[in-house]
Amino acid sequence: xxxxxxxxxxxxxxxxxxxxxxxxxxxxxxxxxxxxxxxxxxxxxxxxxxxxxxxxxxxxxxxxxxxxxxxxxxxxxxxxxxxxxxxxxxxxxxxxxxxxxxxxxxxxxxxxxx
Amino acid sequence: xxxxxxxxxxxxxxxxxxxxxxxxxxxxxxxxxxxxxxxxxxxxxxxxxxxxxxxxxxxxxxxxxxxxxxxxxxxxxxxxxxxxxxxxxxxxxxxxxxxxxxxxxxxxxxxxxx
Numbered sequence: 001x002x003x004x005x006x007x008x009x010x011x012x013x014x015x016x017x018x019x020x021x022x023x024x025x026x027x028x029x030x031x032x033x034x035x036x037x038x039x040x041x042x043x044x045x046x047x048x049x050x051x052x053x054x055x056x057x058x059x060x061x062x063x064x065x066x067x068x069x070x071x072x073x074x075x076x077x078x079x080x081x082x083x084x085x086x087x088x089x090x091x092x093x094x095x096x097x098x099x100x101x102x103x104x105x106x107x108x109x110x111x112x113x114x
Numbered sequence: 115x116x117x118x119x120x121x122x123x124x125x126x127x128x129x130x131x132x133x134x135x136x137x138x139x140x141x142x143x144x145x146x147x148x149x150x151x152x153x154x155x156x157x158x159x160x161x162x163x164x165x166x167x168x169x170x171x172x173x174x175x176x177x178x179x180x181x182x183x184x185x186x187x188x189x190x191x192x193x194x195x196x197x198x199x200x201x202x203x204x205x206x207x208x209x210x211x212x213x214x215x216x217x218x219x220x221x222x223x224x225x226x227x228x
Contacts, residue, residue, distance in 0.1 A: 042218030105157025
């Protein structure tokens with residue numbers, strides 16, 4: 001069974017530029033999550049989708065972050081414009097419903113904002 | 115919203131049993147306890163989940179006392195490859211949104227020495 005795929009693996013941009021990350025969850029997993037993990041900290045949930053609907057985006061900085069999950073499969077997370085403090089690893093995870101505590105994570109995208 | 119407390123770090127030697135305890139005094143009736151493992155440059159990996167008493171799988175055991183205000187992850191006979199950060203989470207198995215119960219703390223950094 002293929003795992004959660006993410007791309008790119010690394011990205012370096014200047015502040016005020018925009019960037020997009022892509023995630024393909026495990027086939028059949030209805031729930032998809034985006035996390036931000038700053039160095040030395042645990043992952044922080046940004047947004048959770050169930051199929052193509054948003055379940056929880058309470059910690060998503062909506063003035064600069066956006067995410068979509070068209071057709072309930074792949075998802076894209078965008079940052080526009082980026083700030084220095086956005087430097088982090090962005091992790092995508094997916095899970096079955098209702099076993100939402102058992103999540104499968106992708107390798108992440110390491111973003112560096114200079 | 116349950117909050118967890120874990121030791122920041124632990125040291126062990128190869129072949130020893132390691133027990134990592136997590137406190138979750140405000141755990142709710144519907145909350146499950148889940149543990150994840152994270153290696154550097156990788157996303158977290160699900161280890162084990164339980165509700166009460168004891169759960170065992172091929173890699174770990176999870177002990178939960180009757181009051182469920184704490185839990186202990188037990189790793190038998192650790193090896194160098196078990197060096198990682200371990201996260202304890204509590205949350206509703208059927209979490210359907212709002213309040214963000216999927217919260218990773220800073221975790222416990224386990225270092226296994228030869």
